[in-house]
Amino acid sequence: MVRDSLVVAGKDLRVEWRSRILTNQVAPFTLLVVVLFGFALDADTATLRDTAAGLYWVAVLLVAVLAVQRSAAVETADDAHQRMLLSGLEPAAIFLGKAAALFVQLLALEVLLGAAVIVLFDVSVGNVALLLCTAVVATAAIAAAGTIYGVLAVGLGVRETLLPILLLPVLAPVLISATRAFGDAFGRVDADGWAWLGLLGSFAIVYIVFGLLAYGVLLEES
Amino acid sequence: MTATAATAPAVGNDPAGTGSRGTRVLGAFIAAGIPTLLLFAFALSPEDDSMRDAVRLLYIHVPVAILTYVAFGLTAVASAGYLWKRTRWWDTLAHASAEIGVVFCGLTLVTGSIWGRPTWNTWWEWGDVRLVTTLVLFLVFVGYLAFRRVPADPEVRARRAAVLGIIGAINIPIVNRSVEWWENSTLHQRSSLTDGNLEDLTLFTWFLGTVVLGAAFLWLLVHRFRLAWLEDEVERQGLASALDERRAEARSGVEQAVGGPVEGALDPRGDPR
Numbered sequence: 001m002v003r004d005s006l007v008v009a010g011k012d013l014r015v016e017w018r019s020r021i022l023t024n025q026v027a028p029f030t031l032l033v034v035v036l037f038g039f040a041l042d043a044d045t046a047t048l049r050d051t052a053a054g055l056y057w058v059a060v061l062l063v064a065v066l067a068v069q070r071s072a073a074v075e076t077a078d079d080a081h082q083r084m085l086l087s088g089l090e091p092a093a094i095f096l097g098k099a100a101a102l103f104v105q106l107l108a109l110e111v112l113l114g115a116a117v118i119v120l121f122d123v124s125v126g127n128v129a130l131l132l133c134t135a136v137v138a139t140a141a142i143a144a145a146g147t148i149y150g151v152l153a154v155g156l157g158v159r160e161t162l163l164p165i166l167l168l169p170v171l172a173p174v175l176i177s178a179t180r181a182f183g184d185a186f187g188r189v190d191a192d193g194w195a196w197l198g199l200l201g202s203f204a205i206v207y208i209v210f211g212l213l214a215y216g217v218l219l220e221e222s
Numbered sequence: 223m224t225a226t227a228a229t230a231p232a233v234g235n236d237p238a239g240t241g242s243r244g245t246r247v248l249g250a251f252i253a254a255g256i257p258t259l260l261l262f263a264f265a266l267s268p269e270d271d272s273m274r275d276a277v278r279l280l281y282i283h284v285p286v287a288i289l290t291y292v293a294f295g296l297t298a299v300a301s302a303g304y305l306w307k308r309t310r311w312w313d314t315l316a317h318a319s320a321e322i323g324v325v326f327c328g329l330t331l332v333t334g335s336i337w338g339r340p341t342w343n344t345w346w347e348w349g350d351v352r353l354v355t356t357l358v359l360f361l362v363f364v365g366y367l368a369f370r371r372v373p374a375d376p377e378v379r380a381r382r383a384a385v386l387g388i389i390g391a392i393n394i395p396i397v398n399r400s401v402e403w404w405e406n407s408t409l410h411q412r413s414s415l416t417d418g419n420l421e422d423l424t425l426f427t428w429f430l431g432t433v434v435l436g437a438a439f440l441w442l443l444v445h446r447f448r449l450a451w452l453e454d455e456v457e458r459q460g461l462a463s464a465l466d467e468r469r470a471e472a473r474s475g476v477e478q479a480v481g482g483p484v485e486g487a488l489d490p491r492g493d494p495r
Contacts, residue, residue, distance in 0.1 A: 148385070153372075165365040165368055169362045199396075214389075
């Protein structure tokens with residue numbers, strides 16, 4: 001199953017690499033969001049520094065919606081998802097593979113976004129280990145939930161408008177937990193970042209297990 | 223249309239409506255129960271020592287909040303039932319329950335907000351766990367209903383909606399926990415029921431509210447279920463009846479052209495050229 005999921009992940013990443021949509025469209029968008037936050041919060045570095053953790057994760061969620069749409073669009077185009085079913089791969093392996101590809105893409109975008117936030121909002125990172133662990137676990141949670149919600153609209157032709165309303169409320173706990181943990185890592189809020197990381201971890205595990213179990217039902221064609 | 227109406231399977235004894243003897247009895251009970259509840263809530267029950275008259279809103283707010291969770295729980299159970307049995311009954315139940323759940327959830331938020339203004343001196347309190355959890359829950363199930371309205375093959379939609387319904391319910395404890403830690407504080411009332419210092423009449427009014435609104439929930443659920451069922455029938459028969467109509471038109475056109483009935487010239491199952 002691991003090998004199968006690597007095949008699927010490799011396929012998705014190759015499609016992304018060749019289409020360059022991530023680098024040419026989504027990556028500039030992440031920077032744009034950071035700049036917009038700067039404008040909205042009145043060029044006040046103190047405010048930006050205090051709210052950097054929250055702004056960062058809001059930006060990640062916006063970017064995640066785009067990435068999930070891309071990931072689902074790859075399957076919708078030319079009815080590729082039907083061929084994926086015909087390939088005889090386990091649905092659980094397809095889920096893991098697509099989630100892993102999404103995870104890698106999101107992590108790459110987060111590095112870019114993180115650099116932008118640190119430079120433009122003048123943030124200093126106090127606890128690097130907490131920062132990295134939070135980013136990894138939160139991204140795994142977003143990738144797992146995003147993969148489940150992304151496939152819901154495959155083949156229905158309403159993806160663009162449906163996905164945000166379905167996905168974003170569900171990711172509310174991720175936003176809260178990751179923001180708190182980052183706030184702790186930035187030394188901005190008095191919170192136990194590692195406890196928040198635990199909550200993020202349980203969210204990620206719930207969604208990964210749920211995806212492994214339910215993905216087959218979602219892929220089924222009548 | 224008459225041809226298809228005649229062949230439509232009757233739902234209950236009255237295929238044109240969603241009422242039945244059971245719902246009419248229940249409806250009569252609710253029609254009598256709501257004025258009684260209002261009488262008790264506004265006139266007969268005493269005002270609270272700390273909340274004053276605002277406590278009267280809780281006779282609606284608390285039952286509605288409980289029923290919201292019942293409705294979403296029922297959606298999750300029915301969704302699981304659908305994935306298990308794969309019958310339209312479970313799917314329709316999940317849909318009907320979610321729709322009423324969203325209405326009740328909206329009522330919970332609105333009544334809570336109105337209650338919060340005189341009691342907490344604010345319409346909305348971000349630090350309160352149950353408020354924020356309920357709001358997120360509301361948005362999750364609004365999304366669920368949006369998905370249910372997507373035009374798609376009914377079975378594909380039912381299957382995916384079932385997954386969505388289950389996920390929505392799984393999310394409740396996680397959202398609750400995250401918000402709880404988030405502000406680490408709650409303005410919300412501890413459950414007044416377990417304090418044991420409620421006056422008898424207050425307790426009775428609250429109980430009455432739960433029974434009457436519970437009946438209203440059931441009444442709405444049954445009607446909504448039957449309506450969804452009939453809608454589904456229409457959707458299924460839409461194509462068949464459209465074909466029949468076109469065939470009937472073609473036949474009458476041919477009959478006019480030849481000036482009399484045409485026997486066997488246009489078989490209804492044949493190519494309607």
